[in-house]
Amino acid sequence: MFGLIFRSLVALPLPLPLPLPLPLPLVLLVAPQLAVLPAGAAELKAPGSQSCPLPKPGRYVLMGEGQKGVQPLAELAQEQWLPGGRIEGVRYSRLGQGFEEETYGATYSSMPGCWLSIKPVGRSSRRPLQVALDRTGRPKVAIGTEVGVVFSAQYVEQSEVSCGWKQLDGLVISVQRGNSLEAGRWLPNAVIQREVWNAGQVRGKAVSSYGGKSDVVGYTGTMELAPNCLAKLREVDAAGRAYNYRAIVLASGRGYFYLQTDPTDLTLGYLARQR
Template sequence: MLPGLPPSMPPAVATKAPRSRNQRRLKPVVVPGLLAILSLAPGAAGAAPGAPTAARPARRATTLLAKPATPVQCAAPRAGRYVVMGDGVAQKDPVARILQETWNPDGTISGIRLERRGRIYREVAYTGRYRSLSLCRAGIERTYDSRISTSQAVLDASGSPRYSLGTLPDVVVVSRWFAQGSEACRASLLDGTVLSMQQGRNWKDGLWRPNAVIQNERWRAGSVLGIAISSYGPRIEEATYSGTIAVGADCLATVKQTDSLGVAYNYRAVVLADGSGYLYIQTDPDDLTVGFLEHERVRAGAAAQR
């Protein structure tokens, strides 16, 4: 007998009432300002049990749809050239990527992908499409190696994408977007001070282990001197380094660095044509890092506008 119950009051036994098939359906849930509908059934609502279903496209994550109480005025997705930096997990492997792509006025996309998946680095051209969605969003489909990748981006007031999220069920990747000018790039765009903070992973004893780093770089004519302060959990490491960057007119670049501990680092990069910095992704198999290295002129310009 449970403590606190009188002898005349036996403990209650929980029972579960039988539930019919129809009770499994979720009804619309009304939230102030939103109408949210979550459908668990693969077919159309109200389909008869056992009825044949049509062939479906690749499986997608369950989506929560939102509708505002009042219409929202949004700009259409803006054509132009963009650089996209993403990081996350795909099929249980750590993944990092940088995309440089062009959104054409007809809704088509063409671009190049620099990607790390686990210890493997790949670089491949791709095509795709974008379309306008409600609530200031864009739907994006890209085709890599005959496979379709889907995502959604949120748009700013001008219609430019700012952040995006992968929408396949086995992918958890979030990305940040940068406007990329159409002009050619050159190494001298980085002349001056460049600062960064990054989080990455290093492969050790059969596991991916987290790390973090902050950097201060001084660039001049394609050469760099810098200092990096890194955290590997129980170990903090400080090292100076030097290196070079080779920049193509298409803004794709290769960075090579060696630190004061004698360790070499290799990256593929995209320089931003407006001189605001560069993005890089590490190609060394045991180190997986993607980051944005920001030129000091960005903060100086922002301070001048205040």
């Protein structure tokens, strides 16, 4: 945001003459190995067994990307998982040049094998998903089940505390991939960044490759950050080009996620705060 292994039965060959007995010391060396189980074997359970954990209520951030037809897509969301199978969230979404922001509701229900099914409620355009849980019931990875769409995502647990500049100030480094629209075609881009934050102001340097054309540029920017950890970010590089993002800051202080909103550039990134 991923069963049991069945061994085939094979017909045994004709019996071979029995080998001579092994010397006693060698038997003592070999016999203990026959009883050794693979690491974690005791934890293997059949799909749908009662060992599956219950979904853990809490706040989570979802970050995912994929493709619909020839258009790239990406989503960034913050969700509150509630007891009883309800989800309330805020979602930022890109499909090609389009951008959408919405609040939504959804439901989650258990499936065999420690999986969940998530379905939107009402008119929400949030994608239906199948989600894999970890051993404690937290969502970890997901895949979209919408026909004609390829989409995968990962979840990050978001603590319930409010966000402020203390969770972001300092050095942040990232590596990310995206897409840029050139002459009617979406071409891949890649960017690495090193930036320093101070009270909502950022100064950094980016090394990028847009469609195979390399560039190195400095930039500055400002962020509007709400206590619920949702943010807007605007950056301007040394050549005067502006870049706009919706962002979610991690309350743990681990950094932030962002989704670019400029129509001809689609980048979804995780920028990791260095401690």
